Amino acid sequence: MIVFSVNGKRVDLDIDPSTPLLWVIREQLGLTGTKYGCGMAQCGACTVHINGEAVRSCVAPVSRAAGKSVTTIEGLSPDLSNPLQRAWLEEDVPQCGYCQSGQLMSAAVLLRGKPQPTDEDIDEAMTGNICRCGTYPRIRRAIHRAAELASSGGAR
Amino acid sequence: MKAAKTIERREFLKVSIAASGGLLIGFHLPGMATLASAQHSTTAFMPNAFVRIGADEKITVIVNHSEMGQGVYTSLPMLLADELDADWSRVGFESAPVDPKYNHPAFGIQMTGGSSSVWSGLQQFRQAGAAARAMLVAAAAQQWNVDPSTCRTQSGTVINAGNRKLTYGQLASAAAKLTPPEHVQLKDPKDFKLIGKPLKRLDTPEKLNGQAVFGIDVKLPGMLTAVVARPPIFGAKMKSFDDTRARSTPGVRKIVAVPSGVAVIADTFWQAKVARDVLRIDWDEGGMADFDTSRMMQDFRERAKTPGTSVRKDGDFDAALSSAAKKVEAVYEVPYLSHLMMEPLNCVVDLRPDSCELWTGTQFQTIDRANAAKIAGLPAEKVQIHTTFLGGGFGRRANPASDFVIEAMHIAKAAGAPIKVMWTREDDMNGGWYRPAFLHAIEGGVDASGNASCWRSRLVGQSIMAGTPFAAMIKGKAYDPSSVEGVDDLPYAIPNITVESHQAEIGVPVQWWRSVGHSHTAFAVECFVDELAALAQKDPYQFRRQLLKEKPRHLGVLDLAAQKAGWDKPLPKGMGRGIAVHFAFESYLAHVAEVSVEDSKVRVHRMVCAVDCGEYVNPNIIKAQLESGAIFGASAALYQELTFEKGRLQQTNFHTFPVMRINECPEIDSYIVESKEKAGGIGEPGVPCAAPAIANAIFAATGKRIRRLPIRMSEAV
Amino acid sequence: MKQRYTMLWIIPAMSMACFLVWDILPFPVAAAEPSIAANKDNDNGALFAAFVSVLRNPRCMNCHSTGDFPRQGDDGHRHTMNVRRGPSGFGVTAEKCNTCHQDHNLAGPHLPPGAPGWRLPPPSMPMIWQGLTDAQICVSIKDPKQNRGRNLDQLVEHLTEDKLLLWAWNPGEGRTPIPMPHDEFSAKVKAWQAAGAPCPAM
Structure with a gap:
């Protein structure tokens, strides 16, 4: 039995501990906002937080989450009030949208560590997240904008 | 000329697909009743297949094209909502079920492709909105017992001469009882409230909290x-x-x-x-157990030495070449490519x-x-x-x-x-249906005064259409038009042009890959134009201008891109600027790329894109597509290649078939030419110019030519 | 001291607490260590040379190379995805080592390798060997100012028992392990230790 929390809710699972966390989140827990893109930590579409740190859930065995707190895109802020989501709306970032859960989850960890990130900070945090549609210029702008929104206490 | 050709192509596709046999005939059976709306409340107003208006004021636009990032769930609803005078904040979208009602007006089947959703839906969605509006007005007029012509509409309400108002939601059930009008009056473009505005996409919110369903x-x-x-x-x-x-x-x-x-x-x-x-x-x-792409390309090179099927013949290439003051030959090669959608x-x-x-x-x-x-x-x-x-x-x-x-x-x-x-990522990559590998052998010359006098392109590659229901499209032609698009219509004023095609038969399934033939023809053509410019000792931008005097829309984007990029401004040593221009999917594109090359590593710093896609619907989405196309094209140019050894694909996942990442992504500036011309496509046209603009910029920076993709400085000549 | 050393290593790599403890409590510098000056005895220096090939192997060198980033492969190419050393050797914000690497290798070619404590040396003591002579490497690994304050016993334990280093003998599918058997390596390190850890002539 593996016990952990997902988006604040306790989860008890009787499951092969080597199963990648991604598939547990998507198939057992039905939280499909976290995406599969490569299965080998190459693309970042599956990024979630474990105890606040970015983790590629496609290569992390579910055992790694035991006793820890997992946050998925569904837990970031369902009402889109997170500064990142607001900035993503302002910049109209997504195209197909498939990678954006992972982009947002990585960006959230970036902003926590660097509340006013430089372009270099963005490159160092976000290069593991691929976007095939090419939304990178907007992601960059949106991260800067989210930093502004967060620092102005959410005032528009 | 261009317009006539455009229509001819569209009609050709429609007729050919319809003629392609039993596969499609069965679709036009009557009795389809599985509209998405059938289950909706009877109070909802559904004047036609494209819109539903509920008593709750919600306006749902049913979109017959697939949303794959290109923005059709926003741009098509904008067309309808503008004619409807809807309150944009109440407008939503729904994907259409499969039904002949939702067939592509030009292609005759329900599909999304060819960068055609907006131009093909332009009339369809506007008319659907205007018809709905007319019925809502009629319903209100009936209720007020006034002449409908005394009523106007604004933001989801009908207003009469006495300034009384009824909302579309209030009118929905009454309007549902009326007969749709046979003819509707469309707005004068000057009255557009939504069309032409940089509106935000409707599908963004659900893509930010994990709710969008793929x-x-x-x-x-x-x-x-x-x-x-x-x-x-x-x-x-x-x-x-x-x-x-x-x-x-x-x-x-x-x-x-x-x-x-x-x-x-x-x-x-x-x-x-x-x-x-x-x-x-x-x-x-x-039989493919011995297949090897390096041997295949060697075969392509041999075939290109022989004449192929004639695609275009203007003047006398051989005579012009023999009298040319200077000549140049180049062989351009591009590999098989995977579409590599993020979602396998x-x-x-x-x-x-x-x-x-x-x-x-x-x-x-x-x-x-x-x-x-x-x-x-x-x-x-x-x-x-x-x-x-x-x-x-x-x-x-x-x-x-x-x-x-x-x-x-x-x-x-x-x-x-x-x-x-x-499908796993590996399954998807190994699953075939790639962009075909192609080889272009080009030879050309300039006369004593530096004018381009002759050009011959010989292409070798697989047909996408052959062996598919679309084979009908190539009937009557000895070549596949999608193999040569972008070189068969070479726009430059060169008196002697020969284009020949060799069709290779190889057991690798191939398919349209964002921008189809243009994905390789623009690379070969625009790199070779640059080579001719160098041969003539002319600036590559001015050289193109000279040859495009009679092509105002090509010139328009070329000039805009050059001007915005500051073509004449000097760059630091080690950097170079390259330019390319291309017509594809009824739109005109030009790119200027700025690159540096250091230790054989190419870095693209900036790309300036200019498009003339005619009348446009949403400039925000168009700019997003230009960014998208430039990055997609640059990814392929810089990194991507599928190779086979002993029949086995050598690439498996992103580590061996890389995609541009954010730290490699150039600054991208996008500009739209204001135009009253017919609307063109935008999903694909942004791709083709990226590779040649980058390759030409590398030449400007280093004096070395890139003739094979992906770009490797070790292969530059 | 020994106990704290062990404890530090068993703290799971993903724990943030680990970074903090690590940064705040560097190993104390023992006063009675052998001199860091190079031993001039060439014969004794050969004891170090006997195992330095292990340190120069890409499995080790990829994290002890120049630049503020890890390397990959037998060719030592720069780690993809712009991965950086970061303030404590564990990476940067959303691209930490354990964003992708586990405490064990994953099955399958090209999947991220892993071991407990997967990381680079911290920027304060980056322990870069690339471009150094054998003698310089020897001096640097013994220097408590460069080796996180390890005395010789701790250094030898690190070299021979640390799970992160043991990974180099079992690096996962598709990666070449250290060719020298681990037993032989340990024996050579201990022989060097027994001789007073002499370094080759500078």
């Missing part, structure tokens, strides 16, 4: 998941398999042979994949004895339904496809053979339960 996210009660072991070599056949180990892994329900390989059906994806990976399969490797292929099927439903991200609803119905042994109208969001398409999900749908149907038959078939 094919991979669909889950049905009792659904099982399948993963398939497919042949390691194209054309290989399964001889036998040993599933002893696979059967003993947890969760496995069934392991069955299907025409495409061996399917493992399990409770979950991970269980199916684990079991699939321990299957032991004996393959009959077939998948398909959910619920097959019942008398009907069937599919959930998938497809670009080819009509064809997929026909193929699914054949496997199910059901009439097409008993098969419905729910089009989900597509996690990227780029042409791969418009498969002429419906490969991922047909396979799922076979597995559904064996599963005896609703089934989701999932």
Whole structure:
């Protein structure tokens, strides 16, 4: 039995501990906002937080989450009030949208560590997240904008 | 001339597809009644197939094109909502079911491709909105007992001369009882409130909190998941398999042979994949077991030395070449490419004895339904496809053979339960239907005064259309038009032009890949124009201007890109600027790229894109597509190549088939030419110029030519 | 001291607490260590040379190379995805080592390798060997100012028992392990230790 929390809710699972966390989140827990893109930590579409740190859930065995707190895109802020989501709306970032859960989850960890990130900070945090549609210029702008929104206490 | 040709092409496609035989005829059976709206409340007003207005004021636009990132769930509703005078904040979208009502007006089937959604939907969606508006006005006028012409509409309300108001929601049930008008008056473009505005996309919110449903996210009660072991070599056949180990892994329900390989059906994806990976399969490797791309390109080079099928012949190339003051020859090569959508292929099927439903991200609803119905042994109208969001398409999900749908149907038959078939990234990359590899051998010359006098292009590569239901499109021509598009219409004023095509027959399935033939023709053509400019000792921008004097729309984008890029401004040492211009999908594109080359590493610093896509709907989405196209094209130019050795694909995942990442992404500036011309495409035209602009910039920076993609400085000449 | 050393290593790599403890409590510098000056005895220096090939192997060198980033492969190419050393050697914000790497290797070619404590040396003591002579490497690994304050016993334990280093003998599918058997390596390190850890002539 593996016990952990997902988006604040306790989860008890009787499951092969080597199963990648991604598939547990998507198939057992039905939280499909976290995406599969490569299965080998190459693309970042599956990024979630474990105890606040970015983790590629496609290569992390579910055992790694035991006793820890997992946050998925569904837990970031369902009402889109997170500064990142607001900035993503302002910049109209997504195209197909498939990678954006992972982009947002990585960006959230970036902003926590660097509340006013430089372009270099963005490159160092976000290069593991691929976007095939090419939304990178907007992601960059949106991260800067989210930093502004967060620092102005959410005032528009 | 251009317009006539454009129409000819569109008509050609329509007629040819319709003529392509039994496959599509079955679709036009009467009696389709599975509209998405059928179950909706009777108070909802559905004047036509494209819009539904509820008593709750919600306006739902039913979109017959697939949303794969290009923005059709916003741009098409804008067209309708503008004519309807709807309150934009109440407008939503829904994907259309498969129904002939939703056929592409130009192509005759329900599909998304050819960068055609907006231009083909322009009239359709505007008329649907105007018709709905007329009925709402009539309903209000009836209620007020006034002449409808004394009423006006504004933001979801009908207002009469006495300033009384009724909302569309209040009028919905009354309007539903009226007969749709035969003719409607469309707005004068000066009265547009939405069209032409940089509105935000309607589908963004649900893409930011995990709520958007892609094919991979669909889950049905009792659904099982399948993963398939497919042949390691194209054309290989399964001889036998040993599933002893696979059967003993947890969760496995069934392991069955299907025409495409061996399917493992399990409770979950991970269980199916684990079991699939321990299957032991004996393959009959077939005729492609020796296939090798480096040998293939060597064969292409040999073929290019001989004359091919004539595509275009202006003047006398041979005579002009022999009298040219200076000549240059170049061979350009591009590899097979994977579409590499972020969401790998998948398909959910619920097959019942008398009907069937599919959930998938497809670009080819009509064809997929026909193929699914054949496997199910059901009439097409008993098969419905729910089009989900597509996690990227780029042409791969418009498969002429419906490969991922047909396979799922076979597995559904064996599963005896609703089934989701999932492809891993490796499966997707290994699954074929690539952008074909191509070789362009070009020779040309300039006269004594530095004017380009002759050009001959010989292309060698596989046809996309041959062997598909679209083969009808190439009937009557000895070459595949999609192989030569972008070079057959070479726009430069060169008196002697010869274009010849060699069609290669190779057992690698190929398909349209974002911008199709233009993805390679623009590279070869625009790099060679640059070579001619250098031969003539002229500035590559001015050289193009001179040759495009009679092409105002080419000139318009070329000048805009050059001006915005500051073409004449000096760059630091080690950096260079390159320019390219191209016409594709009824739009004109120019790129200027700025690159540096250091230790043989190419870095693209900036790309300036200018487009003339005629009348446009949403400049925000157009700019996004220009950014997208530039990055897509640059990714291919800088990093991407599929190669085969002993019949086996050498690339498997993002580590061997890289995509540009954010730290490599240039600054991209996009500009739109204001134009009253007919609307053109935008999803694909942004791709072709990226590679030649970058390659030409490398020449400007280093004096070395790139003639093969992906770019490797070690191969520069 | 020994106990704290062990404890630090068993703290799971993903724990943030680990970074903090690590940064705040560097190993104390023992006063009675052998001189860091190079031993001039060439014969004794050969004891170090006997195992330095292990340190120069890409499995080790890829994290002890120049630049503020890890390397990959037998060719020592720069780690993809713009991965950086970061303030404590564990990576940067959303691209930490354990964003992708586990405490064990994952099955399958090209999947991220892993071991407990997967990381680079911290920027304060980056322990870069690339471009150094054998003698310089020898001096640097013994220097408590460069080796996180390890005395010789701790250094030898690190070299021979640390799970992160042991990974180099079992680096996962598709990666070449250290060719010298681990037993032989340990024996050579201990022989060097027994001789007073002499370094080759500078």
